[in-house]
Amino acid sequence: MNLHIYETGKGRASYNMALDEALLEMQVAEKIPPVLRLYGWEPAAVTIGYTQDVEKDIDPAVCRRYGVQVVRRTTGGGAVFHDREVTYSLVAPVAALGESVPESFREVSKALISGLEALGLKAVFAPLNDITVNDRKISGNAQVRRRGVLLQHGTILIGLDREKMFSLLRVPEEKTRKRNLARPEDRVTSLEEELGREVSFGEAAAAVRAGFAKWSGAELPALEPPGELLELAGRIEGGRFAAASWNMERIAVDV
Numbered sequence: 001m002n003l004h005i006y007e008t009g010k011g012r013a014s015y016n017m018a019l020d021e022a023l024l025e026m027q028v029a030e031k032i033p034p035v036l037r038l039y040g041w042e043p044a045a046v047t048i049g050y051t052q053d054v055e056k057d058i059d060p061a062v063c064r065r066y067g068v069q070v071v072r073r074t075t076g077g078g079a080v081f082h083d084r085e086v087t088y089s090l091v092a093p094v095a096a097l098g099e100s101v102p103e104s105f106r107e108v109s110k111a112l113i114s115g116l117e118a119l120g121l122k123a124v125f126a127p128l129n130d131i132t133v134n135d136r137k138i139s140g141n142a143q144v145r146r147r148g149v150l151l152q153h154g155t156i157l158i159g160l161d162r163e164k165m166f167s168l169l170r171v172p173e174e175k176t177r178k179r180n181l182a183r184p185e186d187r188v189t190s191l192e193e194e195l196g197r198e199v200s201f202g203e204a205a206a207a208v209r210a211g212f213a214k215w216s217g218a219e220l221p222a223l224e225p226p227g228e229l230l231e232l233a234g235r236i237e238g239g240r241f242a243a244a245s246w247n248m249e250r251i252a253v254d255v
Helices: 013-028 058-067 101-120 162-168 173-178 191-195 200-215 226-239
Strands: 003-010 036-043 043-047 070-072 080-082 083-092 123-126 131-134 134-146 149-157
Touching: 003 200, 013 036, 013 043, 013 070, 013 083, 013 134, 013 149, 013 226, 036 080, 036 200, 058 070, 058 162, 080 162, 083 200, 101 123, 101 131, 101 134, 101 149, 101 200, 123 134
Parallel strands: 003 036, 043 070
Antiparallel strands: 036 083, 043 080, 083 149, 123 131, 131 134, 134 149
16 A cells, blocks of 8 residues: 655644544545554543543543543544554555454554564554553554545554553453453553663654555655645644533544
8 A cells, every 4th residue: 555654743632633533534535645644642641432431431530630631532442541652543445454344453453563573572463453562552543434434543652651541541340350450550561661671752653654664565755744634633623622522522423
């Protein structure tokens, strides 16, 4: 697949999610080719899945205390704390990645695993949508499909503040018991823990980029996002992802 790549740096949560949504809309409208976007979060944030109950899955009071913005994704999955990580988003035709959801998760995981291998780590795809190193989660991924186009985004944890992460997130006890863990904190890991050294955002992003280049079979020169895309993202952010009515009220119908 011939991918373009946008490296958009670190941004606030509402804009990050708005830019991913804008990429999806413009790919659906056939205004942009398939795109890989690499980005980070500043300040730290929590995103919640499309149909999640905020009060059930996170602690809003703790989020406010830490100054952590809470944003609802258009993709499914659980609550995610975004801090020291590199995040990717991929928009492309469904037909290029696999018609079924499990198939497409597995296909994209090949690029992420290749990127982790470039750092010297042996990673494994853990269905439905995780990647693990030494049996611990280092990457979680989520997607949404619209009119034959897929948006998938996910994280690679660079560093990890377990105490902060799990004071913000409410992990059901049954999920911990199901995985035979004493604590939910035991399930996750990071690049720095596995490599035993500091890892910069730039190094992690370069590894992910290299993984996608190998997967796609072509170099991925970084391009500037078009102005139309950025303008659309600004409108989407103000109309949706910066609004409490979107972020805090549980959604039970499709967008």
